[in-house]
Amino acid sequence: MAxxxxxxxxxxxxxxxxxxKPLIDALVSAEVTESATGRSGFQLTFTLADNQILEMFxxxxxxxxxxxxxxxxxxxxxxxxxIVVDGIALHHEVVxxxxxxxxxxxxxxxxxSALMDLIDFSGLPYPGMGPDLRVLTILAKYAAFGxxxxxxxxxxxDIEVPIISTPSQKSTDLSYIQQLAKDVGYVFYMVPGPLPGxxxxxxxxxxxxxxxxxxxxxxxxxxxxxxxxxxxxxPQTSVLPIVFSQDQTTKLVFPIPIPPVTPFSxxxxxxxxxxxxxxxxxxxxxxxxxxxxxxGMARAVQAADVVTGEGTLDVLRYGQILRARSLVxxxxxxxxxxxMYFVDSTTHRLKPGEYKQSFVLKRNALVANTPxxxxxxx
Numbered sequence: 373m374a375x376x377x378x379x380x381x382x383x384x385x386x387x388x389x390x391x392x393k394p395l396i397d398a399l400v401s402a403e404v405t406e407s408a409t410g411r412s413g414f415q416l417t418f419t420l421a422d423n424q425i426l427e428m429f430x431x432x433x434x435x436x437x438x439x440x441x442x443x444x445x446x447x448x449x450x451x452x453x454x455i456v457v458d459g460i461a462l463h464h465e466v467v468x469x470x471x472x473x474x475x476x477x478x479x480x481x482x483x484x485s486a487l488m489d490l491i492d493f494s495g496l497p498y499p500g501m502g503p504d505l506r507v508l509t510i511l512a513k514y515a516a517f518g519x520x521x522x523x524x525x526x527x528x529x530d531i532e533v534p535i536i537s538t539p540s541q542k543s544t545d546l547s548y549i550q551q552l553a554k555d556v557g558y559v560f561y562m563v564p565g566p567l568p569g570x571x572x573x574x575x576x577x578x579x580x581x582x583x584x585x586x587x588x589x590x591x592x593x594x595x596x597x598x599x600x601x602x603x604x605x606x607p608q609t610s611v612l613p614i615v616f617s618q619d620q621t622t623k624l625v626f627p628i629p630i631p632p633v634t635p636f637s638x639x640x641x642x643x644x645x646x647x648x649x650x651x652x653x654x655x656x657x658x659x660x661x662x663x664x665x666x667x668g669m670a671r672a673v674q675a676a677d678v679v680t681g682e683g684t685l686d687v688l689r690y691g692q693i694l695r696a697r698s699l700v701x702x703x704x705x706x707x708x709x710x711x712m713y714f715v716d717s718t719t720h721r722l723k724p725g726e727y728k729q730s731f732v733l734k735r736n737a738l739v740a741n742t743p744x745x746x747x748x749x750x
Contacts, residue, residue: 377688377727380453381416382444382568386517388458400476402445404457404720406696408578409559412483414445414457420466420475442517443481444568447693447727454693455565456720458518459483483562484519484571488546496541499534502526503552507560507575510545518569519562524576526556528662549575556663557670561697577636577666578673580699580714586692587701587747588685596704597690599728601683603709605738611675612647615668616657625657630668632676632736640699640712641737645678673736681705681713681733686726694718694729701745702733711740 381396382388398418406412441461447454461481468475488510498506504525511521532539541548553560553575563572589595613630632647633639653671656664681702687693694700696718702710713733721728 378448379722380446380448382442382446383461384442386440386442388442388444388569400723402456402720402722404445404722405717406720407561407717408697408715410561411485412457412459412562412564414443414459414481416443416445416479418477418479420477440487441481443479444564446568447722449687449693450691455568455570456693456722457483458562458564458569458571460486462486483564484514484517485546485560485562485573487514487517488549489544492544493541493548494543497538498540499538500531501539502529502531503556504575506539507549507552510541510549511573511575513545514573518571520570520572522572522574522576524558526662527666528660530556530660530663555667557666557668563697578670580637580640580673582699584699584701584712584746585694585715586690587703587745588683588690588694589703589747590683591704597685599684599686601681601705603705604680604682605678605708606680607645607678608648609675610645610647610678610736611649611651611671613668613671613675614650614652615664616652616654617661617664618657627652628665628668630665630672632672634669634673636669637673637676637736639737639741640714640735641679641739642741643738644736645738647675651675676736677714677716677734679709679713679735679738681709681735682731683733684728684730686728688727690729693720694731696731700733701747703745703747707740708738710745711735711742712745 381391383391400417400419402416404414443461444458445456447456459481461479463480465478466475467478504523508521508523511519549560558576559578560575563574588598590598590601610632615628616625617628618625656667696715698715699712700715701712713735716732716734719730
């Protein structure tokens, strides 16, 4: 028997609090998107009744001392509460429906990274700080909103001497953090939770190792927990990045090929296809060797995903919420496509009595490299 699902909606200016019962009763649907490399977003749809409590709520939120409407959606499934999204409402739209005689209020927003894109801090100096310390300094401003930084130090530190050069910010906090991540081959994203009002800000390499989630089953009769699933194998998209390092004494340039398998992205299968194309990253010649290699590794991981799976599932049948940015097992898809996958993105669609997800899986090889694909997490 499937476990009951309970949804909790929290909202408010700056600090999200449980909303009144008429507000949660008016919630018609919710859609949340999670991506492994970018922002997460949400869209809530409410029914506007005659009592106008929704309009009054958002008017009070807009006139608050902190004109930021924070929204937290929490799902309690199997006795375990999970934060589905924690973000800021950016857009409100009223959609009249002449046929039914009622209107709908659509609230659209993004995760807490939207806070970092409001003010331009161009010119702010960071003397004697590497990219990782700069990111920590920037994220410290958002501790009041429950943002907990998770910054992975660079493998090879790159710190400029203050008397020679001092790095300075050139845009908003979000744009600058994303640019720093791109320069060193890292990613930046927000992870909601683990408690309401908290979010983890991850800045580091895209890691494809760790404990897998509950296995996805297809074509296994009563064990099947996936509604639809299809795979694509595109070996022609795999490339071999080549970075360059220039010797400062002789001015000679040395090419360094980066394989598709890296320490942060090990092979998820036995048959890793040989890259069919070579891509020269010419701009890396003027960078420090460590930064050039990190950019090459990021490009190799991005281009190595030759297997893509897209599907949908019912959370009540699956037994838990499938989260992006982690591994998941696959069974019943055949010898070539069984095994471990990286969940690249998920889309949550919630309605009264219904919770469904669509997902995108990626992998850099064919044929499972484990003798058994576990049904449940280790």
